Amino acid sequence: MTSPDLREKWxxxxxxxxxxxxxxxxxxxxxxxxxxxxxxxxLRRFPTDPGWHVYVGIExxxxxxxxxxxxxxxxxxxxxLRAHARRYPGGVLEPQREEQHTWNLATDAEINDDLPPDLPxxxxxxxxxxxxxxxxxxxxWHALRENQPYPPxxxxxxxxxxxxxxxxxxxxxxxxxxxxxxxxxxxxxARRIRERLNAQDDVPAGWRRWxxxxxxxxxxxRHHLSAKVRHxxxxxxxxxxxxxxxxxxxxxxxxxxxxxxxxxxLPSVTVLIDTSGSITETMLARALAEVTGVLGAVGIGRRLxxxxxxxxxxYRPQTLTRxxxxxxxxxxxxxxxxxxxxxxxxxxxxDLIVAITDGRTxxxxxxxxxxxxxxxxxxxxxxxxxxxxxxxxGAS
Ligand SMILES: [Zn+2]
Numbered sequence: 206m207t208s209p210d211l212r213e214k215w216x217x218x219x220x221x222x223x224x225x226x227x228x229x230x231x232x233x234x235x236x237x238x239x240x241x242x243x244x245x246x247x248l249r250r251f252p253t254d255p256g257w258h259v260y261v262g263i264e265x266x267x268x269x270x271x272x273x274x275x276x277x278x279x280x281x282x283x284x285x286l287r288a289h290a291r292r293y294p295g296g297v298l299e300p301q302r303e304e305q306h307t308w309n310l311a312t313d314a315e316i317n318d319d320l321p322p323d324l325p326x327x328x329x330x331x332x333x334x335x336x337x338x339x340x341x342x343x344x345x346w347h348a349l350r351e352n353q354p355y356p357p358x359x360x361x362x363x364x365x366x367x368x369x370x371x372x373x374x375x376x377x378x379x380x381x382x383x384x385x386x387x388x389x390x391x392x393x394x395a396r397r398i399r400e401r402l403n404a405q406d407d408v409p410a411g412w413r414r415w416x417x418x419x420x421x422x423x424x425x426x427r428h429h430l431s432a433k434v435r436h437x438x439x440x441x442x443x444x445x446x447x448x449x450x451x452x453x454x455x456x457x458x459x460x461x462x463x464x465x466x467x468x469x470x471l472p473s474v475t476v477l478i479d480t481s482g483s484i485t486e487t488m489l490a491r492a493l494a495e496v497t498g499v500l501g502a503v504g505i506g507r508r509l510x511x512x513x514x515x516x517x518x519x520y521r522p523q524t525l526t527r528x529x530x531x532x533x534x535x536x537x538x539x540x541x542x543x544x545x546x547x548x549x550x551x552x553x554x555x556d557l558i559v560a561i562t563d564g565r566t567x568x569x570x571x572x573x574x575x576x577x578x579x580x581x582x583x584x585x586x587x588x589x590x591x592x593x594x595x596x597x598x599g600a601s
Pocket of ligand 1: 280284309312313328363367
């Protein structure tokens with residue numbers, strides 16, 4: 206166990222980090238320290254894991270100054286907020302140390318492109334790599350791989366929080382914060398950055414770009430939504446197919462005879478539309494057009510597509526010939542649970558539910574047996590963890 210002195214040092218470092226970057230205060234408080242003894246220099250960067258644990262080597266905590274520890278806390282929480290583990294472009298099945306090292310340098314360069322020059326000599330900066338400021342980690346990664354060998358930089362390891370690949374010191378712990386909370390923490394951090402900018406406070410340019418990107422994503426949501434819906438359909442179809450391939454128990458008694466329990470070749474889909482007053486019709490129309498476009502392209506015709514509109518209650522299920530035939534009943538308060546209940550009450554229940562909503566609704570407490578994709582129209586809205594979520598927004 207740690208001495209009171211070391212615990213105090215840890216707290217002091219966290220306070221100092223929050224003082225240096227006040228917009229990171231919530232994120233810093235979400236870090237869950239795991240004290241580790243008996244490691245050599247491996248933990249000198251206070252590495253994290255994707256579940257927001259920070260591995261605190263007792264020897265490192267004793268050796269480094271409060272200022273140094275604070276530097277690493279800001280650094281590591283930045284890896285987590287910017288989802289570097291999820292963005293890792295290298296191989297995950299046969300991890301290559303070289304790839305991990307290159308990604309570590311690339312993400313460090315993204316983090317350090319606007320830090321004061323007096324930072325510790327270890328982490329990579331664009332200048333130390335001979336590359337321009339202001340790039341994304343992916344851009345640094347490609348440049349480094351094309352221009353090898355790059356300038357020698359002392360190898361250091363920011364942990365699985367940087368690339369998602371397990372480390373020897375990682376503990377098998379439940380995440381300190383859920384992926385949803387992590388996402389909300391990132392949005393909250395981005396909003397704090399915006400507030401400070403509005404108040405003419407100084408925020409590093411890298412954080413400004415990050416907040417802009419997070420709050421007004423220019424990524425193509427149509428592409429994401431289309432990919433998720435296609436994947437959901439494949440999964441649903443695969444599940445049906447699986448029941449066909451698995452021999453039924455009676456088949457053992459009837460060798461050579463296949464007894465499928467196949468219900469249908471194509472999955473059926475219910476689109477659940479939140480028609481509460483808070484939804485803007487333009488966004489709704491765009492999301493709906495996208496969903497029906499994907500469904501049409503894979504051959505889900507009107508017979509297999511049901512639309513249920515829902516505000517505080519669910520309206521009569523509609524099967525549509527044309528999208529223009531849709532009646533957008535509703536306009537009151539929101540309770541999508543009524544819509545889920547109505548969707549699951551149809552016989553047979555749908556194989557896939559696509560819910561289009563701003564997320565300002567209560568959600569069913571338990572995941573339905575049917576796969577659910579949420580097209581979220583408001584970046585601050587909430588979707589449950591059991592659903593696949595696509596944030597629909599921006600001009601793209
Ligand atoms: Zn790093």
